[in-house]
Amino acid sequence: MTTAFDEMRDGPLAQKTYAEIDAWLAETPLSRLLDKSAEAELLFRRLGITFAVYGEGGDPERLIPFDIIPRLIAASEWQALSAGLEQRVRALNAFLLDVYGEQKILKAGIIPSALVLENEAYQPHMVGFAPPGGIYTHISGIDMVRTGPDAFFVLEDNCRTPSGVSYMLENREAMLRLFPRLCTRHRLARIDRYPEHLLATLKSVAPERAGPDPNVVLLTPGSYNSAYYEHCFLADEMGIEVVEGADLFVDEQDLVFMRTTAGPKRVDVVYRRIDDDFLDPEVFRKDSLVGVPGIMRAYRAGNVTLANAPGAGIADDKAIYPFVPAMVKFYLGEEAKLANVPTLLCERDADRAEVLANLDKLVVKLAKGSGGYGMMIGPHADEAMRAEFARRIREKPADYIAQPTLALSTVPCVAADGIGPRHVDLRPFVLFGREGVTMVPGGLTRVALRSGSLVVNSSQGGGTKDTWVLEDGPDKPDLGALEDGPAEDAPAQKQEQA
DSSP states (O other), X not given: OOOOOBTTXXXXXXXXXXXXXXXXXXXXXXXHHHHHHHXXXXXXXXXXXXXXXXGGTOOTTEEOOEEEEEEEEOHHHHHHHHHHHHHXXXXXXXXXXXXXXXOHHHHTTSSOHHHHHTOTTOOGGGTTOOOGGGOSOSEEEEEEEEEETTEEEEEEEEOSSOOOHHHHHHHHHHHHHHOHHHHHTSOBOOOTTHHHHHHHHHHHTSOGGGOSSOOEEEEOOXXXXXXXXXXXXXHHHHTOEEEOGGXXXXXXXXXXXXXXXXXXXXXXXXXXXXXXXXXXXXXSOXXXXXXXXXXXXXXXXXXXXXESOTTGXXXXXXXXXXXXXXXXXXXXXXXXXXXXXOOEETTSHHHHHHHHHTTTTEEEEETTOOTTTTEEEGXXXXXXHHHHHHXXXXXXXXXXXXXXXXXXXXXXEEETTEEEEEEEEEEOEEEEETTEEEOOSSOEEEEOOSTTOOOOOGXXXXXXXXXXXXXXXXXOOOOSOSOOOSOOSHHHXXXXXX
């Protein structure tokens, strides 16, 4: 098996980037790190940073494990990544605007029409309608993996309702609290302005008649949703209301209002954290109890903006993913700066034959799957599982794609038996408004905490890390010993009050 790239040890930038972390780990006893890990868990539980996995009973008190050793990215590495991320999101947005409009890319034969128009994620209700500012993908989460010093790949695109940004922000707060001295020894690029950038992005796409201070709300399915903590956290950080479907109504003029104790209040922008299917029972699922009847009428009438736009999910589809580099070329006239993972589409006869002949070497995924479900990692699967996936592929080939098993990069993590390498990915969050593209440096690092595992999803036993993008500039001053003393209480109290 290919040896994984060690981000702390391998490559020309590793020694300089991780110098302080390396020294800190060498000087800090494992018992101290384990104590700090326990302190981090207590902190996250006090703040209520939990999620639910409904297939396992939906325990609302479950924590996403947090590893206290940060993952570091050099300034030059981030500069290259961020340029590629902006290019990719612009191309994805152009694709969405096109396939619900003139469909030039389909007519040119660059993407098979059936792959788009017959896809369940394609929303015919959006055909002929351009969202405000021509923007579908206001918030995108692009999953990245690394296999070498300069080898970064996009694993998948998330343009519907990408989640996880609250964990990125809370992870930084936890590190500042637990290891203030270690943090100050690095020139850390700031991420705390993300809620400010998000609110500015949402306000920028409000209907023109909304005026200089549009009313923005966050629409949640409710407290039983696995990301409900994040919904409340982001709304609180932005200073906006978090609402459920029953809190909104559409009047006879197709205007959207929020019910308040002072009477109805006009709503201009809805940051929706609810899937298309449940958004409006007049248009999508009629049995939806969490949506807002008539909100699509108000949207198409230009009276409210929905972010992200309905129908953006077609850009998430793993069968569409292989064509993103071609989108970049078609819409932007540029070569893609970020590479895709080579992908086989099982609905193609030749690709399917190759997949079936190499199930022991490939990762097989549901084209519409998420969260690590419906996936088989061939080298780690037994014969029975490979046989089962072969049967599924033969029965419904269009439902599956396959990719080579990448040796995802590793970073050090704390375990009960010592510090060891664990595989990671990275989800940067990209904001797109009328003023252009904005992103905070870094993103959410997800880590496969089980030794040898390649599955980083929290629903499948993964955890998270703080991601440090190091800014260029003069070295930080020597602040004395690396050992951090007892954590201060102020940051935690501030978060609990927020």
